[in-house]
Amino acid sequence: MTTQINRWKMTTSLYQSMYEHGILTENDQVELINGEILTRSPSGSRHAACIKKLNALLSRQLSEKAIIGIQDPVKLGEDAMPEPDVVVLRHRADYYVNEYPGANDIYLAIEVSDTSAEYDRTVKLPIYAKACIPEYWLVDLNASQIEVYHTPNGQKYRHRELIGKEDQLHFRVFDLSLNATDIFIEY
């Protein structure tokens, strides 16, 4: 018999107040998911390197066309404020100085999974889909495979494409291509 535990759910605005009042600080490795504060696992070196590489590859190709956010909070509805490993944001001269980017500002969210693929697939994906983020990449370092999801529909994406190490990766909105092999660094 499992005992039912009813957790109190928090909104993004209360979550932001917690930062304002120092109840949460930037040292807390957390994100708001479905109204709950969850801890994020610390980055291993392989995970961190992959994010750096993605940042370099995307920055080179997108320069003035978009803003790249690395592990920054984005506000998705009233109950989610995740910190995706990489987000490609609509370009804005003020670099979102006064507010966190919202769902409408996001072209692409990327999660790099070292040990967390299942979490990124079953917890993160539905949140991105629900917020209508047009495209989501899950870079699975253990499987050396990238899961590319697009066309959100409810809490799912209608299309999933599996990209192997030798394949080309297509970033639909900007119509640009990347070599998957550039993302998987020799480890």
Place this chain on the structure above:
Amino acid sequence: MTTQINRWKMTTSLYQSMYEHGILTENDQVELINGEILTMSPSGSRHAACIRLLTTLFSKMVFEKKVILSVQNPIYLSEASMPEPDLAILHPAAHHYVNQHPAPPDIFLTIEVSDTSAEYDRTVKLPIYAEAGIPEYWLVDLNTSQIEVYHTPSGQKYRHRELIGKDDLIHFRALEQAFQAREILF
């Protein structure tokens, strides 16, 4: 396959800051249990009536200043837990705990009245009370018309459990008082 979810754990002092800054208010029916903020189910009329009966039961001792009764108020148990038991029977103190919530040495007995929540009170609340060294815990189960009396905490358990039916006597050990269980049970 179950996906592992790692919840952020909060301390009682951060929890209290949330009240101070209005992030939590007294309208939130919540308690801090093992570092997580959990919601408490609203009282049904049967649950509420049983709490009134229990309050009456202890009122003579309150009048004689032998105990202080705390009804559905927070108690400080550790840096991870600040529950709100249905009743806490406290040591008498002129300050009535105005500056801080009662802590384990202040508590004779905690009581939970379970209408639908017996399993939660047994598997989540009990270990917390035992671990904090609360000497005695009563779980009044309205569905079975039975009171589970636990005493002598040991780790996250109580060494002794006694099941009290409607026709039995129930003992409040700290002050050596005995009551008829039928004064509490319907």
